[in-house]
Amino acid sequence: MGNDLSCYFDVQSCMTNLRSVSMPHSLESQPVECSAVINAAGAWSAKVAEMAGVGRGSPNTAEGTKLPVEPRKRYIYMFNSPDGPGMDCPMLIDSSGVYFRREGFGGNYIGGLSPSEEEEPDISNLDVDHNYFQEKVWPLLAHRVPVFESLKVKSAWAGFYDYNTFDQNGVIGTHPLVQNMYFACGFSGHGLQHAPAVGRAVAELLIDGDFQTLNLKPFGFQRFIMNMPIKERNINME
Ligand SMILES: Cc1cc2nc3c(=O)[nH]c(=O)nc-3n(C[C@H](O)[C@H](O)[C@H](O)COP(=O)(O)OP(=O)(O)OC[C@H]3O[C@@H](n4cnc5c(N)ncnc54)[C@H](O)[C@@H]3O)c2cc1C
CATH class of the missing domain: 3.30.9.10 (D-Amino Acid Oxidase, subunit A, domain 2)
Structure with a gap:
């Protein structure tokens, strides 16, 4: 985990282009057209999501829903x-x-x-x-x-915990609007334990277009828009 495109250069400048992330000002020798961007930036994943326009719309809309992860x-x-x-x-x-x-x-x-x-x-x-x-x-x-x-x-x-303030659980999968951004973040202090399963799940999403081994759809970004927290006893007691 954390081993995504963003690890090869510092993601400082992204923009949403037709609701896709691209990097016209990347530190590579030329602009990068990303086919897929995995946001595995840990405690800083909300910052990376914001660079891609996530949460920049009006409050209480899909566009305005932020990734609720903070250090x-x-x-x-x-x-x-x-x-x-x-x-x-x-x-x-x-x-x-x-x-x-x-x-x-x-x-x-x-x-x-x-x-x-x-x-x-x-x-x-x-x-x-x-x-x-x-x-x-x-x-x-x-x-x-x-x-x-x-x-x-x-x-x-x-x-720093990669703390998901919404329900203290990981955020796994696609974004409903930013079509080439995948999330693997927000694990809130239990990400090491989840890492093997999450790595496999995100690989399946990318390669097969859907989860194959475990259905992790409930952990998607959608739950923030729908206000459907996933509560887990012993995690949420803190
Ligand atoms: C004190 C402590 C104790 C913990 N104990 C446990 C435990 O017992 N069990 C457990 O399962 N988990 C535990 N965790 C949580 C676990 O460490 C995390 O959930 C896990 O490391 C998250 O992995 P990750 O790959 O998603 O993010 P990270 O390992 O944080 O990796 C994110 C990477 O993204 C990079 N990055 C960020 N922004 C950018 C950018 N703009 N451009 C390029 N790169 C960027 C960062 O440099 C980093 O390398 C603990 C955490 C802490 C702090």
Whole structure:
């Protein structure tokens, strides 16, 4: 995923031409007439869609419906707890939303917690908020696994979820108006798990003209226009 045309050059200038994407000012040596454009730009996929005119019409119309995907910063903390759960410990997602899994051997784990809407961090940088671990994540971890009371944080990092604000699920398939744009984005923090199936599904759409193995039509852009969210428990609880 993410390995589409847009990865070979920075997509800075697109225009819709008879409702098709083309790139008259591409960084290639000549204008690019695209037969198919796969928007797999992750957290920036709404920006790429907008370049192709998606969402530029009047509100509450198909033309005016934006791709509802935006970057949301999430932290992963790596911690050590020598007496923590061992080899038989699965990845655990607590009902509070806190999650962790073993990271190799030696009592190492990684974990985190998605913030509430009110707590959404600034996305202008990828700085890690260490207080967030102290105040929000650690108490929940220690409640679930008491031995984590004495854990030690070793490192941490932040990344951007490709967050679909509409229903936190992937956007897969064509656009009803921009005829050569395909979507494979908006996976909202579970895109790695979906990647093999989505890659196959989009390949089928391109080669065969329709989904063959799994019918993923419900995940299409159309659902934003029709206001038909796909709700999935445990994803939408955050
Ligand atoms: C902290 C964190 C933890 C996560 N944990 C999990 C997990 O446990 N399980 C899971 O399944 N998923 C997880 N995810 C989510 C997962 O990483 C994403 O859903 C997945 O990486 C999305 O893949 P993608 O190929 O669609 O997008 P990306 O991997 O984001 O790729 C998009 C690509 O598009 C490029 N791009 C953007 N704009 C342009 C442009 N204008 N021109 C050219 N290229 C452009 C970017 O540079 C990037 O290379 C996590 C994400 C984060 C941040």
